[in-house]
Amino acid sequence: MVTAVTNLGRSGLYDWLVQRVSGVILLAWFSIIGTYIGMNGDMSHAQWQAFFGQTWMQVLSVAAVLSIGVHAWIGLWCVLTDYLTTRMIGANGNVIRGIASAVCGVTLFTYMIWGLQIVWVG
Amino acid sequence: MLQVSIYRYNPETDKEPYMQDLEVDTGGKDMMVLDVLELLKGEDPSITYRRSCREGVCGSDGMNINGKNGLACITHLSDTVKNNKLVLRPLPGLPVVRDLVVDMSLFYQQYEKIQPYLQNNTPAPAIERLQSPEERAKLDGLYECILCACCSTSCPSFWWNPDRFIGPAGLLQAYRFLADSRDTATEERLANLDDPFSVFRCHNIQNCVNVCPKGLNPTRAIGHIRTMLLQRGA
Ligand code: SF4
Ligand code: SF4
Ligand code: FES
Numbered sequence: 001m002v003t004a005v006t007n008l009g010r011s012g013l014y015d016w017l018v019q020r021v022s023g024v025i026l027l028a029w030f031s032i033i034g035t036y037i038g039m040n041g042d043m044s045h046a047q048w049q050a051f052f053g054q055t056w057m058q059v060l061s062v063a064a065v066l067s068i069g070v071h072a073w074i075g076l077w078c079v080l081t082d083y084l085t086t087r088m089i090g091a092n093g094n095v096i097r098g099i100a101s102a103v104c105g106v107t108l109f110t111y112m113i114w115g116l117q118i119v120w121v122g
Numbered sequence: 123m124l125q126v127s128i129y130r131y132n133p134e135t136d137k138e139p140y141m142q143d144l145e146v147d148t149g150g151k152d153m154m155v156l157d158v159l160e161l162l163k164g165e166d167p168s169i170t171y172r173r174s175c176r177e178g179v180c181g182s183d184g185m186n187i188n189g190k191n192g193l194a195c196i197t198h199l200s201d202t203v204k205n206n207k208l209v210l211r212p213l214p215g216l217p218v219v220r221d222l223v224v225d226m227s228l229f230y231q232q233y234e235k236i237q238p239y240l241q242n243n244t245p246a247p248a249i250e251r252l253q254s255p256e257e258r259a260k261l262d263g264l265y266e267c268i269l270c271a272c273c274s275t276s277c278p279s280f281w282w283n284p285d286r287f288i289g290p291a292g293l294l295q296a297y298r299f300l301a302d303s304r305d306t307a308t309e310e311r312l313a314n315l316d317d318p319f320s321v322f323r324c325h326n327i328q329n330c331v332n333v334c335p336k337g338l339n340p341t342r343a344i345g346h347i348r349t350m351l352l353q354r355g356a
Contacts, residue, residue: 011316011318011355012316012317012319012320013316013355015322016348017355078323081283082278082279085282085283087282087285
């Protein structure tokens with residue numbers, strides 16, 4: 001039996017909404033970066049840094065990093081509760097899923113903090 | 123001669139399931155898959171499967187035919203046989219009772235969860251609860267389901283969480299009652315579906331739509347439920 005205690009929000013609807021919204025933010029972020037790179041073929045490091053240094057880009061980047069965090073967590077939670085369950089891998093399923101969730105959670109959290117540091121502190 | 127490969131398993135005598143290869147003389151006729159099974163059973167009465175109406179109404183002979191779930195009684199050989207080969211397996215994802223017969227308990231438990239009956243807390247009128255033709259039309263494409271389980275057993279989300287994900291068949295019926303103008307339990311019904319598993323394990327894979335022998339569209343019904351949950355949450 002799989003329980004829902006480790007999912008992010010209170011309800012399936014909430015998770016679903018967060019997933020859509022974070023998806024849109026990520027799409028916007030990647031599109032902007034893609035367009036910028038496309039328009040500035042030969043870019044210097046200084047130029048790149050200036051681009052990320054603008055306040056609006058910093059705000060958007062912070063939103064993107066947070067979005068990656070929650071988006072990945074909800075996605076991974078779905079995958080883990082599909083495949084790492086007592087039904088799929090036997091009696092230890094819940095323990096193994098707990099460990100895997102913890103590893104994913106810690107990794108994601110570390111990347112988020114690191115990412116925030118890069119885009120905000122520079 | 124048609125080459126038939128059929129899944130065999132008798133838990134009383136077999137250690138493991140196996141595929142048995144047989145040949146059937148169809149006389150060149152484009153019969154139904156169920157007719158082939160009847161011919162085979164004439165030779166070997168131990169071959170086990172469910173069937174009743176033999177015309178796509180009862181939903182008992184859902185099985186996996188050449189890799190696709192369907193009703194044996196309304197699947198023409200010409201629709202499924204390629205290279206003269208017919209492979210018959212039980213519906214995937216459910217425990218096998220014997221040969222092509224699966225244990226449908228999990229499927230029915232999910233159906234039971236959505237409370238598949240009309241609920242109305244207003245006093246019963248003298249004759250009957252009326253519906254306008256427009257209100258009645260909303261039930262088209264929903265009420266025709268025969269609970270054959272072809273859809274739910276083709277859905278990966280149902281394979282992985284058959285105890286918590288309602289599955290396409292159950293959700294189609296959930297929406298059938300959500301859409302019924304005579305039903306007053308809409309709020310309770312939605313509240314029961316708002317966990318991360320019941321509805322939201324559907325990832326729009328659309329296998330269910332692809333296999334439904336009655337041509338129904340569970341994915342669309344699930345989309346409607348999601349919209350109702352959104353409006354309720356807003
Ligand atoms: S929706 Fe179609 S495939 Fe699913 S149980 Fe009903 S009739 Fe069968
Ligand atoms: S659309 Fe949803 S219910 Fe249908 S097969 Fe895909 S995941 Fe399952
Ligand atoms: S035997 Fe009734 S649906 Fe096929």
